[in-house]
Amino acid sequence: MARGFDTQASPPRPDPLRSEREVRGVAASDPSTPLLEVEGVTLQYKTKQHLVTATYRVGFEVHRGDRFILLGPSGCGKSSLLKGVGGFMMPVEGSIRLNGRAIERPGPDRMMVFQEFDQLLPWKTVKQNVMFPMLASRRCSAREATERALAYIAKVGLDKFCDVYPHMLSGGMKQRVAIARAMAMEPEILLMDEPFAALDALTRRKMQDELLQLWDDIRFTMLFVTHSIEEAIIVGNRILVLSPHPGQVKAELNSVRGEGAEALQRRIRGMLFAEAVERAGAAP
Numbered sequence: 614m615a616r617g618f619d620t621q622a623s624p625p626r627p628d629p630l631r632s633e634r635e636v637r638g639v640a641a642s643d644p645s646t647p648l649l650e651v652e653g654v655t656l657q658y659k660t661k662q663h664l665v666t667a668t669y670r671v672g673f674e675v676h677r678g679d680r681f682i683l684l685g686p687s688g689c690g691k692s693s694l695l696k697g698v699g700g701f702m703m704p705v706e707g708s709i710r711l712n713g714r715a716i717e718r719p720g721p722d723r724m725m726v727f728q729e730f731d732q733l734l735p736w737k738t739v740k741q742n743v744m745f746p747m748l749a750s751r752r753c754s755a756r757e758a759t760e761r762a763l764a765y766i767a768k769v770g771l772d773k774f775c776d777v778y779p780h781m782l783s784g785g786m787k788q789r790v791a792i793a794r795a796m797a798m799e800p801e802i803l804l805m806d807e808p809f810a811a812l813d814a815l816t817r818r819k820m821q822d823e824l825l826q827l828w829d830d831i832r833f834t835m836l837f838v839t840h841s842i843e844e845a846i847i848v849g850n851r852i853l854v855l856s857p858h859p860g861q862v863k864a865e866l867n868s869v870r871g872e873g874a875e876a877l878q879r880r881i882r883g884m885l886f887a888e889a890v891e892r893a894g895a896a897p
């Protein structure tokens with residue numbers, strides 16, 4: 614599976630989006646500063662009875678072109694961190710900055726892809742679904758939205774399904790549409806919350822490869838959440854390992870593929886399993 618990119622990328626990092634940003638006339642920020650800076654972030658939910666701490670003082674940096682993975686067991690606060698970056702949830706402690714600016718609200722520069730197959734609008738066709746955020750955010754004219762929609766639908770291999778409604782698509786195809794829809798917005802960062810977790814194993818594997826091919830083609834930045842160690846190693850170049858509830862950083866690792874991947878998988882499993890054993894031992 615030779616691919617033209619290095620999954621062991623470590624600093625210094627090139628800025629693959631820079632030339633494109635300059636072509637687009639977007640002020641290219643200093644490539645040495647991270648795109649996303651998460652510092653000491655504690656996230657909490659206040660319910661009537663409880664105060665739930667979802668993450669405790671979590672910190673990490675995502676650079677342009679990273680495929681950055683948040684990995685940890687269910688309930689460790691991965692989705693909450695994505696919500697924080699998405700601007701749907703404010704930290705009670707710490708800060709989240711994109712391009713040096715504190716995130717205060719949701720915005721079209723951060724598009725989210727979810728696990729659920731029902732994230733598409735059922736009364737709109739594939740093409741209309743992909744066009745919808747571009748039009749609603751007034752980012753594009755109708756003509757540009759159409760052009761971009763067709764281009765990104767082709768990139769996920771669904772050109773023949775432009776005028777089909779979501780109920781006629783398989784789960785994998787629906788996820789491809791959701792990915793095309795998010796990517797067509799050309800966000801600064803793509804937020805993906807276990808996008809393949811509800812797919813069968815074969816389709817999941819295929820989608821992981823397709824996502825890597827898309828990355829090879831477009832070099833976008835993504836923050837990808839998963840509870841699968843295997844998926845983290847396949848999809849990511851950087852992996853943040855989180856402890857169980859409340860999520861705290863256990864380690865930040867460079868991913869490796871091919872030789873070394875198995876050892877890395879064992880190492881991460883050891884980290885997560887050790888925690889489980891400690892907890893089991895501590896139980897009354």
Ligand code: ADP
Pocket residue numbers: 658659660665666667685686687688689690691692693694858
């Ligand atoms: P993950 O995505 O890693 O499975 P979440 O971020 O969804 O974890 O949840 C982290 C913790 O926050 C869990 O204990 C969960 O029960 C709690 N939590 C998540 N959403 C809410 C909510 N809306 N209200 C109260 N508690 C929540």
Ligand code: MG
Pocket residue numbers: 691692693806
């Ligand atoms: Mg989650």
